[in-house]
Amino acid sequence: MLILKDEDFVGKGNERACYVHPEDRNKAIKITYEGNNRKISKQTQLETKYYQELIKRGMNDWKHLPEYFGEVETNKGKGFVVELVRDYDGEVSKTFAYYLEKDGVKAYQKELEEYREYFVKNSIIFNYGMMPKNILLRKNSESDCDLVLIDGLGDVSHFTLPNKIPYFARRRINRRWMKFVRKYLLKY
Structure with a gap:
C-alpha cells in the first residue's frame, strides 16, 4: 500500500483528489476523497474503463x-x-483556464485545433467534464505547448455502441467539441 501525504497533494475536483506518487515524482495518483457525497466515483470507473479500452x-x-x-x-x-503533467522546467502544468484568462483564446488557436484533431483522429470520446479547468497547458519550451485533458475522458451517454464505429465516434466528438467551444471558449 502506498502512503499519500498532505505535502504531495496537487489538487481536487468534485469527486477526486490528486497526489504526487510517493515513489515516482513524474506520476500522480487520483483517488476518490472522503466527503464528496459519493462512496464510489462514477468518473473514476468511467475513466479507468476508458483508459483500459484505449x-x-x-x-x-x-x-x-x-x-x-x-x-x-x-x-x-x-x-x-497517471502521468503527472509537467512543464519543461519541471513545474506541474497550470490549467488552460489560467492561460485563457491571462492571454485569451486567440493566443491558442493552433493548440486548440491540434487538440481537437487528436481526439478525432484517435476516436477518443470526451464527456462534458472537458472544460478549461480540466485541461492543462503543458509548456514544452518557451514557445511550444500542448493541451492535456486531465478529467472528462470517456462517454457518459447510456448508448455508447456508436462510439465503436469511427464514423459515429467522430461525429459525437465534433458535436461535443462545438458545445465545448460555445460553452467555454466564446467568452474569451
Whole structure:
C-alpha cells in the first residue's frame, strides 16, 4: 500500500483528489476523497474503463492525455496512476483556464485545433467534464505547448455502441467539441 501525504497533494475536483506518487515524482495518483457525497466515483470507473479500452486498442500517443499506469491501493483508498503533467522546467502544468484568462483564446488557436484533431483522429470520446479547468497547458519550451485533458475522458451517454464505429465516434466528438467551444471558449 502506498502512503499519500498532505505535502504531495496537487489538487481536487468534485469527486477526486490528486497526489504526487510517493515513489515516482513524474506520476500522480487520483483517488476518490472522503466527503464528496459519493462512496464510489462514477468518473473514476468511467475513466479507468476508458483508459483500459484505449490500451486494448493499441493507444501509444499520449500527447494530449496523461499516460495511464493502472490502479493502486493507498492509505486514502483505491486510486489509479497517471502521468503527472509537467512543464519543461519541471513545474506541474497550470490549467488552460489560467492561460485563457491571462492571454485569451486567440493566443491558442493552433493548440486548440491540434487538440481537437487528436481526439478525432484517435476516436477518443470526451464527456462534458472537458472544460478549461480540466485541461492543462503543458509548456514544452518557451514557445511550444500542448493541451492535456486531465478529467472528462470517456462517454457518459447510456448508448455508447456508436462510439465503436469511427464514423459515429467522430461525429459525437465534433458535436461535443462545438458545445465545448460555445460553452467555454466564446467568452474569451
